[in-house]
Amino acid sequence: MFSKACEYGIRAAAHIALQSEKGxxxxxxxxxxxxxxxxxxxxxxxxxxxxxxxxxxxxxPQGGFEMTPHQLKTVMLSDVVSTIxxxxxxxxxGLGLRNCNxxxxxxxxxxxxxxxxxxxxxxxxxxxxxLAEALKAGEAILKR
Numbered sequence: 614m615f616s617k618a619c620e621y622g623i624r625a626a627a628h629i630a631l632q633s634e635k636g637x638x639x640x641x642x643x644x645x646x647x648x649x650x651x652x653x654x655x656x657x658x659x660x661x662x663x664x665x666x667x668x669x670x671x672x673x674p675q676g677g678f679e680m681t682p683h684q685l686k687t688v689m690l691s692d693v694v695s696t697i698x699x700x701x702x703x704x705x706x707g708l709g710l711r712n713c714n715x716x717x718x719x720x721x722x723x724x725x726x727x728x729x730x731x732x733x734x735x736x737x738x739x740x741x742x743x744l745a746e747a748l749k750a751g752e753a754i755l756k757r
Contacts, residue, residue, distance in 0.1 A: 614732070619697040622658045623744070624648035624755045626693050629668055629678050630685055630745035638677035649756045658697065665696045667741075680741070690744075691736035703733050 615623070628647045632639040641659065645652040659678060663670040667688050669679050680688065694702060706713035707725035715722070747753035 614702060615694065616698050618654070618658055619694055621648055621650045621655060622662060622693050622697045623690060623741075625650070625655060625658060626662060626668065626680075626688070626741045627744035627748060628755055630680050630688075630741045631748050633680040633685060634742070634745055634749070638671065638675070638679045640677045644678065647755055661696055662693065665692070667692055667696060685742045685745075686740070688741045689737055690739045690741065691733070693741065694736055702736075703729055 625644050625648050628644055629639055639647075641656055642652060644650075644659070645655040648655070650658075659668065659670065662668045663678070667680075667684065669681060669684070671677065671679075706719055707721040707728070708719045710719050713719040713722055744753065748755065
């Protein structure tokens with residue numbers, strides 16, 4: 614449903630949020646290891662998140678990535694998804710067909726409408742901080 618970049622973006626944001634809650638800034642290498650992602654790919658994803666003000670980036674020996682208290686309260690999963698994948702997750706066909714629509718539906722069209730709406734609601738009502746809290750409580754993982 615999400616691109617690999619988006620999956621890594623959500624995982625990276627959750628890891629950064631968890632570390633930020635503890636008062637730590639986290640480096641690229643540590644993030645890549647924590648989310649089981651190639652370092653160069655992770656760097657590109659973090660750059661997108663930083664450019665869109667979803668995370669903070671600072672350079673230098675004490676640099677790294679973090680989320681401000683305001684970002685922890687306000688950054689929703691939908692922000693991460695739209696930054697990396699755009700809004701296609703809300704509009705694309707469940708079977709990947711280009712011409713699927715209400716007039717010419719694929720076999721999954723009507724059922725997939727419900728699924729996409731539930732997904733939209735979940736993404737728009739879940740903060741990255743909530744993922745971090747689940748990680749902190751041991752209720753979730755970021756690696757396979």
